[in-house]
Amino acid sequence: MTPPEAPQAVQTFGFQQVDVFSSVPLRGNPLAVVENADTLPDAKMAALAHWTNLSETTFLLNPSQPNADYRVRIFTPYSELPFAGHPTLGSCHVWLSSRVLPEGRDILQESGAGLVRIRRDGNRLAFAAPDLLRKGAVEPDLLAKIRKGLNLSEKDVVAAEWVDNGPGWLALLLKDRNAVLALKPDFAEIAGIRVGVVAPTPGDDEADFEVRAFSAAGFEDPVTGSLNAGIAQWLTGTGIAASAYVARQGTVLGRSGKVYVTRSDKDVWIGGDVVTCVKGQISL
Template identity: 60%
Template structure:
């Protein structure tokens, strides 16, 4: 069986096992769709990625992103984790942007000190959420619909629906019933109270996937929230979001708007390195 270089990395944390894990297979050009999907199902991580030679001009590498059940055109923590592994294996040190090719097109990535950051891709869908759907989501989250201050579609590949709650405390108190949220990707965000919650972040985020799990730290969701909330004047142009608290993680997502770009960044830590036979 062919053997491939493999890494498992932790994204959005400088400390291993405190962020969101990602499995990365290097040199996967000859693997079939079925092999990639089967391996992603076996790892059972939120995403597994496969690095390939680029097919589009201007790209440094191509990545395909799989959940255990489907391929995604784009996802945030796989973008940063895959770039981290590509830099380690290629031995290259680009002076400008690193350009990733994925199903959503070309995504720019840059190094900010020890962090990697990606430029948030345009939203495929935005705008208000149907009130009937909001009621269903509120019921599925175990909260009154009146607690939801606002809701927006923030679809940038994964079809996230974002909810704004009054506070971090409200976000942490959510107890989802996945049978009622079936088929939906729902994110919730609430502001920190500096006196009660500290000042190392401004918002708390939680992400509930369409396969009945909570995602530890989610780049695509945070990108969508940033585009919505900064654009609406609810969030400042530079902030840090915390995620994963309920799961015992300590993810930190760095958000910064520069001109028309919103950059989503975080630390990436290598945890497992070796080879895999597929």
């Protein structure tokens, strides 16, 4: 008979659940954040991310690089990511909630992808888009597979580009917002591929582009910072978009996420509001 496992000591951590890319609760992309998680084992991090079943759960730790303000680890329900956009802004929002920094001071977040610079503009946060790890045209065979999975013809796709800054995104540019909103993806056909779709929204007072994100795991993501960062570098770099624009995402899912893009001489900034929905403690 196998002896029972010895009980493990329970630890208590600060915990917040925030909504990112929205100033209104329940309209953006939710994120769970565990504070001061240096003593939490990797297995417990992974188990909690699986339990929350959110697209990402993050853990704030002391930095290992001298210039960083804090370190973040980002977990999906099934794996760890080196970088993701809405967890970057949401984690920074939680980190800032327990401290006061001088106005105008940028925050340096350490992640698996390196240091990410974050700035504050009133209540809004923005991160400097990391360099693309892969860019350029999507291979014809892969593009044909994606078109089949999205039920698109060759003439429906204006352009297609790799916009991978870590998670593996590629993006399709369509003609208009209605074409984006009408998509009904066959997730079995595009399994294992992260596909973003974007189109201009002329005459729309709230947003300049409509975006949707189809994950490699078979679901649609409500509002996606990493995808929007890659798309922004592509669109502003080629002149398809102006140096400042607003992207809307999540419409089909009943969300109303807003991503505020600004291109400066050196960086493309990806901004959004963050609102706290749950704040307390979690025992693990």
